Amino acid sequence: YAETRRRTLMGVGRVQVGFDYVYPVVSLIRALKFGQALYLAPTLAQVWREFPLPACLPDCVIPIPLSRQRWRRRGYNQALELAHPLAHWLHCPVQKGLVRLRATLPQAELPRAARQSNVVGAFRASAHLQGRQVALVDDVLTTGSTLEAATAALHQVGVGGVDVWVCAEAPVPDSF
Numbered sequence: 001y002a003e004t005r006r007r008t009l010m011g012v013g014r015v016q017v018g019f020d021y022v023y024p025v026v027s028l029i030r031a032l033k034f035g036q037a038l039y040l041a042p043t044l045a046q047v048w049r050e051f052p053l054p055a056c057l058p059d060c061v062i063p064i065p066l067s068r069q070r071w072r073r074r075g076y077n078q079a080l081e082l083a084h085p086l087a088h089w090l091h092c093p094v095q096k097g098l099v100r101l102r103a104t105l106p107q108a109e110l111p112r113a114a115r116q117s118n119v120v121g122a123f124r125a126s127a128h129l130q131g132r133q134v135a136l137v138d139d140v141l142t143t144g145s146t147l148e149a150a151t152a153a154l155h156q157v158g159v160g161g162v163d164v165w166v167c168a169e170a171p172v173p174d175s176f
Contacts, residue, residue: 007169009144011151012136014054014163018047021140021170029139029168033078041081044167048086058135058163060095061087064150065123067103082167083137090135097126098136098150107146115145123153130158141166 007015019025028044031037063079071077080094087094104118134154138147141164151162 007144009151009164010148011155011162012147012164013161015141016048016051016163016165017141017169018044018166019168021142021168025168029078032081033139034074036075038076038081041078042085045082045085045089047167048165049089053090054163056133056161057090058092059132059160060092060097060129061090061135061137061165062095062098062129062154064136064138064146065096065098065100067100069103079138082139086135086137086165092135095129097129098153099124107142112143112145115143119146119149121149123150125153125157125159127157129154131160133160134162135165136162137165139167140170141168142170 009015021029025044028037028040032040032044061083063077063083065079066074066077083094100122101124102122104122105114107115107118110118136147136150136154141147147164147166151164154162
């Protein structure tokens with residue numbers, strides 16, 4: 001299914017979407033995210049191989065980081081698990097140059113306006129990323145608030161560009 005979406009996210013070049021966030025993909029991503037089903041990450045990430053290799057390969061792949069609290073509770077970061085197979089395919093390293101400064105409420109539980117304010121200023125990027133082309137990875141794109149906040153932090157340190165790679169894109173209801 002893989003597709004480059006025309007959807008615009010502030011500060012982002014391309015948005016690469018593997019699947020629509022509908023059954024059975026919803027079940028697979030939830031199992032990866034909440035059910036310790038780490039074996040699903042390479043299978044889900046395989047869809048990105050449907051894209052032609054980008055003309056300008058990224059210098060690194062960066063997963064959306066979890067808060068320390070969520071990392072301790074879950075024991076892993078699903079975005080990091082998805083980032084490894086993508087980095088292998090793109091022939092570049094996974095880097096952890098993006099940190100979440102504070103715990104935020106789960107985005108899935110919030111309406112659109114609250115999602116945007118929930119993650120403003122939630123990320124900080126490392127200066128060593130200056131000038132680099134970044135592939136930013138997350139599991140699900142809904143409103144784009146998390147990815148835009150992370151991208152803003154990356155641009156603050158002067159990255160050369162950001163493309164987003166998400167496993168799935170959720171439909172945005174009118175009520176958001």
